[in-house]
Amino acid sequence: MNCTRCGYLLFGLRENRCPECGAAFQTTDYAFPSGAVQFVCKGCGQAYLGADSFGLPFPRKFRCVQCHEVLDAADMMVRPIREGVTGEALRYGTPWDHLGRSRFAAAFVSSLTQLSTEGADFFRRAHLLDRGSAVTFGVWAAGVAGAFWLAVIAGVDALYRLSWWRPLPGMSWWWSIIVGGAAYLIGAALWMHLYAAVMWVVLRASGERRADFDSLVQVVAFATAVWPAMILPLVGVPWYVMLVATGLRSALEVSRGRAMIAAVFPLLLAANVVLAWLLL
Numbered sequence: 001m002n003c004t005r006c007g008y009l010l011f012g013l014r015e016n017r018c019p020e021c022g023a024a025f026q027t028t029d030y031a032f033p034s035g036a037v038q039f040v041c042k043g044c045g046q047a048y049l050g051a052d053s054f055g056l057p058f059p060r061k062f063r064c065v066q067c068h069e070v071l072d073a074a075d076m077m078v079r080p081i082r083e084g085v086t087g088e089a090l091r092y093g094t095p096w097d098h099l100g101r102s103r104f105a106a107a108f109v110s111s112l113t114q115l116s117t118e119g120a121d122f123f124r125r126a127h128l129l130d131r132g133s134a135v136t137f138g139v140w141a142a143g144v145a146g147a148f149w150l151a152v153i154a155g156v157d158a159l160y161r162l163s164w165w166r167p168l169p170g171m172s173w174w175w176s177i178i179v180g181g182a183a184y185l186i187g188a189a190l191w192m193h194l195y196a197a198v199m200w201v202v203l204r205a206s207g208e209r210r211a212d213f214d215s216l217v218q219v220v221a222f223a224t225a226v227w228p229a230m231i232l233p234l235v236g237v238p239w240y241v242m243l244v245a246t247g248l249r250s251a252l253e254v255s256r257g258r259a260m261i262a263a264v265f266p267l268l269l270a271a272n273v274v275l276a277w278l279l280l
């Protein structure tokens with residue numbers, strides 16, 4: 001039973017957090033040989049054998065026979081009762097962390113799906129070790145979103161014969177698409193860093209020390225997964241902010257209130273800047 005981030009051995013800990021690298025874990029992220037480990041009540045020290053096919057207690061939630069506290073196997077202390085017992089990690093990184101092991105398209109689509117349907121789970125499993133890789137994901141997701149918006153706008157345009165489309169001034173159609181597309185993708189990558197930088201300031205100001213800039217950029221980059229929904233801003237924008245806040249909570253252990261404030265503030269700031277620019 002080793003930390004999925006740094007490999008530290010996690011048996012016998014009172015807190016379900018790696019003492020070496022600080023990553024949170026749940027014992028149910030692992031599978032053990034049946035009957036090889038004990039799950040210990042942190043309140044009174046009563047031990048229960050992990051006897052089901054995952055080597056976990058069954059049911060997973062139960063009342064301690066000794067102190068009558070309600071226990072959840074996921075955050076109990078684990079102690080091996082045989083020599084050389086290992087726990088195999090069941091939740092080892094996200095599909096994007098496993099990019100090297102699977103095809104790019106498969107890792108991308110499955111990360112996109114997981115982020116939009118079970119964001120908290122995705123972020124809890126995320127290693128957040130590679131900023132470049134996360135930003136690459138974000139730029140691809142921004143590209144998918146851009147293509148989707150263009151398709152919808154083109155559809156409306158064709159339907160109502162609006163003839164909105166114009167090439168950029170002084171450029172052919174092809175150059176307009178290439179220059180416009182590149183500017184949009186570079187802008188998306190810059191936005192991820194800007195968003196993270198403002199969050200970093202907000203979190204530092206509120207006394208949160210755990211969230212470093214690199215990890216914040218990665219959380220924002222992964223949240224780009226829900227950009228297609230911004231075609232309906234009243235759905236897309238809150239969803240985007242919620243996913244960033246979920247990332248702060250699940251991946252970086254920021255408290256709920258601070259995560260919400262940190263996630264919303266940069267967007268309010270951006271909205272004000274845009275408004276001021278339009279009015280002046």
Ligand SMILES: [Zn+2]
Nearest residue numbers: 003006018021
């Ligand atoms: Zn660790």
Ligand SMILES: [Zn+2]
Nearest residue numbers: 041044064067
């Ligand atoms: Zn107990």
